[in-house]
Amino acid sequence: MNFASKFDVFWELFIEQGGWKRVISVGLVNTLLIAVLGLLIGIVLGTLIGAVKVMPKYKLLPKILDKICTVYVGFFRGTPIVVQLLIGYYVLWPLLGITISPLNTSIIIFGLNSAAYVSEIMRGGILSIDPGQMEAGRALGLSYSTTMIKIVIPQAIKNILPTLGNEFIALIKDTSVVSFVAATDLYKTFTEIGNVRYEYFMPYLAMAVMYMVLVFIISCGIKAMERSLRKSDKN
């Protein structure tokens, strides 16, 4: 194996011919878009599902909603994300007669998928809040949902922020499969560079380094956030 020549080829394609520009402006941007927007969708939807899960279940409506959420979470946690992407892109959209771009498909599916995981995190977060907070709200005449939205969920979110950070890292790593539905992410752009000379050694090595750096930066961000949260707890 001639490492020097592999490196020269990569240097020529990646640096001299400007291949890095597409890797950053398309690959990295799309990877981050899918992970960030996916997580946002996941947080919104996951909070709703988590809230349904902790609702008192005397009445019929919460019971039905709870069943639906259980099936939803079961599906998204019980099947591989690749399968979910393929089903969305090649089965569901055609059935519904709609066209959604590979990138948007990835964002939607990752959002729906992460909602299932976030809902479990959120459920735990809500249950970790002292029931006295809900009681105090209800005793003042506030409704269950108002107390949930204004008092309980904000405190729950604060408690689970570090866990959500880990979910974000998991999402970033999982996005490397979106090329199954022809979306262009980091993996895809590095593969394109490899395809030029059928020489994948350096591109994939560089890709691995890039994922590692990305995850490292995010981990540092989470740690900083945890520290500042701990400080604000003491205030």
Next chain:
Amino acid sequence: MIKIKNLCKSFGDNQVLSNITETINQGDKVVVIGPSGSGKSTFLRCLNCMEDPTSGSIIFDGEDLADLRVDINKHRQNIGMVFQQFNLFNNKTVMENITLAPVHLKKMTPAEAKERGIELLQRVGLEDKADVYPSTLSGGQKQRVAIVRALAMNPKVMLFDEPTSALDPEMVGEVLDVMKQLANEGMTMVVVTHEMGFAREVGNRIFFMDEGQITEQGTPEEVFGNPQSPRLKDFLSKVIV
């Protein structure tokens, strides 16, 4: 003010309240005493349906709160409640704790609620704490804020469940003082407490609860001075030193 009729409450097979019938009148200062586990908290919590009665009725403002069809949130706005553990909203400042409900429930504009909040905080000597978070307050300060929060809704009656039991001894006085002040202003109050001095001084009626029933009641003079049942005598001999 509150008419309690044949109130029963069970948790599963465990009957905690049996057939309580009682009337709480405007201006009453009812102090509920009794051994641990006798159902004092459950009784108090049934009054604003924090626990739904198993049977019986709670008539307040002409409606039966035990009826699941009545708008319980509307009535709770008129029934203040103070908890042993304070239960201040941790994610809100003191002022936000006080103004949240009156503003959200459209009882007051934000400006009115703030003005009322400042006025009430001044009354309990905590006006300088308006913008801090509850975690920075001492237990006694937290409980005074919790009382202010309940008062900000201008309730017709205030329920207290052992408001001083979670406090360090040196802070009990400051909270009892606020409650005495409230009593002097004519507030209708139902107080579960182990503070027998407070019961004697402030209460006009004492309920002694034992095994889910109010087995004896009367003025402080009657209950403390001339207890009838052996259970009450026994209880008093243990709590009064």
